[in-house]
Amino acid sequence: MNEKNQLVINASHHNKRIDKVMSEELNDVSRAQIQNWIKSDHLLINQHSVKANYKCQSGDIVEWEVPEVTPLEAKAESMDLEIVYEDEDLLVVNKPKGMVVHPSAGHPAGTLVNGLLHHCQDLSGINGVIRPGIVHRIDRDTSGLLMVAKNDQAHQSLAEQLQNKTVKRSYIALVHGQIEHEYGTIDAPIGRDPKDRQRMAVISDGKEARTHFEVLERIKDEYTLVNCVLETGRTHQIRVHMKYIGFPLVGDPKYSIRKTLDMNGQALHAKTIGFYHPRTKEWLEFEAEPPVIFTETIEKIKL
Incomplete structure (x- = not known):
């Protein structure tokens, strides 16, 4: 100690x-x-x-006294992962709601990385032993598609595509309120909330952040189902941006209104991902339907 x-x-x-x-x-x-x-x-x-x-x-x-730091170690764990696509260079996985992407001090096991290590041993090492293969992340309570690199060459290619904004990433979200216009773009910088370091917020000196959205369905006068396309990938970007324009995500414990629906986290699903294959340069695009809790919630509020 x-x-x-x-x-x-x-x-x-x-x-x-x-x-x-x-x-x-x-x-x-x-x-x-x-x-x-x-x-x-x-x-x-x-x-x-x-x-x-x-x-x-x-x-x-x-x-x-500051506790001694326990070294983190990612261990292989048998899990029933939904692998949407896999080849010698990469795989695309549909992460379930409630699963953390990689180990951390608060989540040393049971993460996607633990399951991936059991599924395949050949994951890229660019992000170290705790985040092997992880090119990008989504929040624990956001479900949906993630790219995973099996080697460093694939990792570098996918990371460059993310940086160059050529990766297609679209999400579906259920928000409070009725959005009147059909399309919109939220261009507002995001950084740590100066009043609460555990949250992100739109702040003047934040990092560039841009989200495009399209209304898919208006449900009664209380909710709107939207498709959100990320141009940038800031922490909690969609959650922060939709709150910023007055339409917070349903079920979001951090950014939504007090009287929100209990969905075990925000109603957000990474439905589509598209990118150029690192080796063949072929365009690949995948879709995954939202989890049952998402669709059941929509059906309930329509009643």
């Missing part, structure tokens, strides 16, 4: 939550990490365990 650190709470932090105070004091540590330290008793106040919502009092002595 690393050496113990100490902080005395002053008047400016009086009656503030301890997790908020520490995230302000330690700029390079997220609030979520601090909450984990509190849960595991790596952070104490006056030598006692507390909860993350503890209100600090002037004079409190905070002591903490």
Whole structure:
């Protein structure tokens, strides 16, 4: 364990939550990490365990130690993966809703990478041992199609196509509200939300982000089914952009309205992916229908 650190709470932090105070004091540590330290008793106040919502009092002595980092290792796990396409250079997989793409501190196992390592041993190593073969990602609760590279040559080619914006990526999303116009383009830069580092937001100094959308169906006066085409691929791009124009995704726990539908995450599905084969240069395009929970939700709200 690393050496113990100490902080005395002053008047400016009086009656503030301890997790908020520490995230302000330690700029390079997220609030979520601090909450984990509190849960595991790596952070104490006056030598006692507390909860993350503890209100600090002037004079409190905070002591903490940074836990040793456990090296991550991606291990092969047997899974029933839906492989849409596969050859010697790459594969396209339909990731289920609820599955994380690659291991991380909070998800050391049960990820898509763990299943891919069991399915095939020859994955590109450009992104290291934790993300073998992973060229791009989609959120845990977003379902749909992903390209996976089996060798470094394929990885470089697919990554260049993403950078050059020649990869076709379209998603279907169910949003709150009725979009009146048939087509639209959202051109708004995205970066970390300065008020909440766990979220993304449209900010003036963010990275270029562009989403094109088309209305597929208006459902009563409350919902719209849209097709979204990514020109760029920023974190949470569709979720942030649709919220920005006033039509947040149904079921989105991070960016939607409070009275949203329970879909175990956002109603977003990566339906189509198209790209040039790294070796043959042939254009390949694949489609996958959304999961049952997506289609069943649409049928229910039509009743």
